[in-house]
Amino acid sequence: MKKPAHGPSIYYATDKNVFDALSQHRVDLATVRQLFADRNVLVSRHTDKSELARYFSRLVHDFQDHERIAGRLGVASRREKVTALEIATPLKVEQIESAIAAVRIELERDGDVVQVTKNGSDVTVVVQYSLVDYAKTEFKQVQHRDGVVQFIKEGDSYIVRNSQNDYVNNVREAFLACVEKRNSLTLDRRVVSLYDVVVPSLRSEFFYKLIHGLEGMGKYDVTELYVYRSTPDEPEADDEISDDNTTTGDADGDSRIERIALRGKGVEQSDELRDIISKSADFYTIRTVWMVREAMGEGHVFELDAHFDNPADCTGFSYLVRGVYPCEGGLVTRKRRSPRPDEVERLSSLIEKASKKYADEIWAKSTTPKT
Structure with missing residues (x-):
């Protein structure tokens, strides 16, 4: 599964970007003071945050400075909706594990972090990935997310449950396609849909x-x-x-x-x-x-x-x-x-x-x- 290519970014954090970021209410005074403390610079407890932001923005900034500010201003992750489909074709858990292992190599090659856990015949895959949106401001361009794909044994079928977004849907489809390819079969997938109901x-x-x-x-x-x-x-x-x-x-x-x-x-x-x-x-x-x-x-x-x-x-x-x-x-x-x-x-x-x-x-x- 090929991960979409991004960049290189045409943006960099200028002194104005840093000042505007530190001036936002989501960056509290304690965070600004810590930025100075990391440089072994002491600041008065009575100094206004805007004055500190103005002074700090004129200094030379490194990657760690940007990461700390971005951590405060980054897009907060929220719990995503879940979608599910039923695989009516009988499968063994070993077939699923083998497909996950194959796709995992490709995901990790693209920079994702993949964690796989097994509980009996159930398998859970947690994929930590990043989305990049250059339309956002410099400190909000990268969004770190966790996607979950679960294979839950239910009778002779498997329920595949996953976070509902395009990236995790593609990861799920990569797993299922690998199962089909490795075992030379076509999976019978059943989803909740009213496509044929026109009334x-x-x-x-x-x-x-x-x-x-x-x-x-x-x-x-x-x-x-x-x-x-x-x-x-x-x-x-x-x-x-x-x-x-x-x-x-x-x-x-x-x-x-x-x-x-x-x-x-x-x-x-x-x-x-x-x-x-x-x-x-x-x-x-x-x-x-x-x-x-x-x-x-x-x-x-x-x-x-x-x-x-x-x-x-x-x-x-x-x-x-x-x-x-x-x-x-x-x-x-x-x-x-x-x-x-x-x-x-x-x-x-x-x-x-x-x-x-x-x-x-x-x-x-x-x-x-x-x-």
Whole structure:
């Protein structure tokens, strides 16, 4: 798998770049003082940060200075959505390990760091890689990220779960292609998709079933709902779903709303949503953020996010376990915490099973001839 070539960068950090970077609020006074301390220069506790930044920017800077400043200003990584596919073709864990070992050599040759762990028949690959964007300012050009690809044994099948982005998707495909090549077989891949379902109401029904149908969970609330209407001559869809209403106009000047975002409480039952659907049957749901509560156990509330990356075709299904609202003394707290790994694993499995089940049901319903 060939890593995209970057650079060389046409930028370098000038004195103005350094001054502007040190003046930002994300670089605190302690960091600026440490830059001077590393040069064995003492500064007064009463000296203003802007004065220190102005003085330091006129000095000669080395790689370590730039790395320390970039560490403060770099793009903060956030938890990415997860996508999954099922490999119905029977595989042995040794076949997967052999393919991973072969692709790993190429990844590490391109500068990535690859860690592989095995637990029985399950294999997890963590890829530490860098993305370079020269359109950003000098200290934000390099983004260091971790991508995860999991091979989870489930009966006679394997579930391949990975971070949803182009780079990690390509890494996953490199693993699977290597399995096919080394074993002279074609893998039977099954993904959650509504590509063949053209009726808008059925596409919305998929999300309705998903919201209410996680095993052992009850719907607690629906806080966000995104509806979409494709256009006949639609340009290529954006990677990110806009959080704002999007309106386009045709050559005659007529306006047309393509995307609408609804936020609040119980939005799936709101009058606004009914009004949208009643006025245009072309709208359908492409993303939802909702909460579910454990029917048994501690009764925690989990906030979930699911959507199709390609809204026009309803392909590229992905999801995220956003957070947990713990139940304490029988009451759900308002303070959200990050989910634990075991909670992410449990909710991920529930979403994957439910999404496959309901996608199959919707597809069968769309192909059933009306009597």
